[in-house]
Amino acid sequence: MTTVIDVENVSKKFKIHHERNQSLKERLLHPKTGSTEVFHALSNINFKVSDNETVGLIGHNGSGKSTLLKTICGVLQPTTGEIRLRGNLAALLELGAGFQVELSGRDNIYLYGAMLGFSRRGIDAIFDEIVDFSELEKFIDTQVKFYSSGMYVRLAFAVAVSVSPDILVVDEVLAVGDERFQKKCIDRIRLFQEEGRSILLVTHSADQVRQICDRAIVLDGGELIADGPVQESLRIFREHLLGDAIEHDHSGVQSNITIDAISSPTGSFDVRCGEAMHLDVEISSATAYSGNFVLEVFTRSGLLVSRSDAQGSPVNLVPGRNRLGVDFTKIPLLDGIYDINAGIVDTRGNTVIAWREGAASIQVLYDGREDGIVEMDALIRQQ
């Protein structure tokens, strides 16, 4: 294990100008106008990324994650602190930011490669592979200004992943091209992981973090609030999101509803595959509220098994203690431990009112021969 990214005490301050004039004439005529405010985008961030590690960087808008990423890539200088990097770094901050639209795809491959810090000879060696990956053979000598936006990002992505960086920094750009191309991109990232390269991925999507990352870092208000296993970091992230929502909630509903506990009438969370299961949920509410109850089931490796909301029919909460029952007619899961998250969302399904991450864990016992998550009961016979 070698540290490839070492972020040490990094802080970044921005000056925000209010109606400042960016011209000499205005400054001379009105020297006093405009005021400046200092904004702390990052404060004292510390973490390390080793080779062979894929780290997700999560946080909501304005949490400083893009600033941190740009600082690591060297686009921004930290105000204080230091970042030490080992190996080549390729950043996918904004695909095709370095393209010159007047030039052909071919010329742009070389130009973009040079911007990422790779030599002309180095690009020569992988030129065919880049063209191949981008699937733009026919258009490679066409000026980039005639490309569609999909072609544009495909070319940029192809260059960035083909230069085989030791560190790949990705900022929410995996939504590239059609589904097939997206899969190709994910496959390439998987290959990078197998080769022991480091990947730093910034995203809003918890699912993407679960899918790809080994570890997750959560930023909030420019501070690092969690750094650890994906599950744990995601829990902290969600709770913070909820905490923030409560702060900005003026109706006062959110702070009044909490999910107290999930329990099993038998007292045991062990269940055999194929059996039924009943769970009791206790919710306390200070006001009457009508919303949807949501239940999520995850594997320990972070794969979402199921997310359900009682078929969309709302539950009516009354002031005081409320009890809900959840009935699984048949648990189709295979051997393993599954984590359960529970929450209340509004009837339109876009605001989380209350959430409890890791409310319970169930252990499924299965003694058959199937492997995986779900029991499919496949029958195989010779015909």
Place this chain on the structure above:
Amino acid sequence: MSDATSTGVERRPIEDYPVRVVSARPGLSTRLRNLADRRELLTSLVSSDIRIKYKNSALGIFWSMLSPASTLAIYYLVFSFFLKNGIPNFVIYLFSGLLVWNMFQNSINAATGVIVDRAQLVKKVSFPREILALANVGAAVVYFAIQLGVLAIFLLAVGHQPAWGYLWILPISFVALYLFTASVAMVMSAITVYLRDMKHLMEVLLMLWFWLTPVVYTYENSLAAPLHRHGIAAIYFLNPITMIVLTFQRVFYVSTTVRSTVSPTTVLHILPTWPVSTYFYFNLALAGLMIVLFLVSVTIFGRLEGNFESEL
């Protein structure tokens, strides 16, 4: 220990790579090293700059030769037949000065707004930002070389010999010109981020600057003469372009005093009558000063660079 990779290229173990440091304010030596490391990017940017300019023309780079050639031809016609100022071969004098001036002016005009114009790139991709300004200077150097070629062809055509004994000073002079141009280009590109109207101011300043430099008129007819009488001719050389222009004129125009072609009895003083050693020492001292200026400019750029993000 190495393993085949996605690209089939052997990969060095990660421990072998040097550690790079991103810190608050990289020192001068770090900045220079970063610049040197990214010279491939500089050449890429220069070549793309030139390609874009001539991309959609069938004659391509030929246009860039046509423009100075036609300028030279028009000056030749105008000063030989219509605006006779009595200076023989005035067009050579004029063009050797313009060569230097064009390199300076083209660079500064292009570089002043370059960081603002390419804000998207500056905000998204990591590279030493000075390179954008230096690429503009690099493109100007290419045009300078083309113009020099046109001048050489012209000299051959009219059978005019340059001052061979002075020719070797030109590289020193050119280094001074390059460093001065690069320094001003870098600093102006950074200042424009903060003061957007710098571009307009610069146009006016460059016009003034041009007429303060002995390109169209002769050195001996310039402000230098009255300044010299008061013993302060040195002031005239505060403009670094002057010394460089004089050197180029001395090399290509050759004569320091000539007989007027209008009235043959009049003797015209054109260039200072310094020996070759004076030209050498002046140019050497200038180049030395310009190295210092360049280092100072890289430092200034580094200071201004810190807040680009919040200004762009």
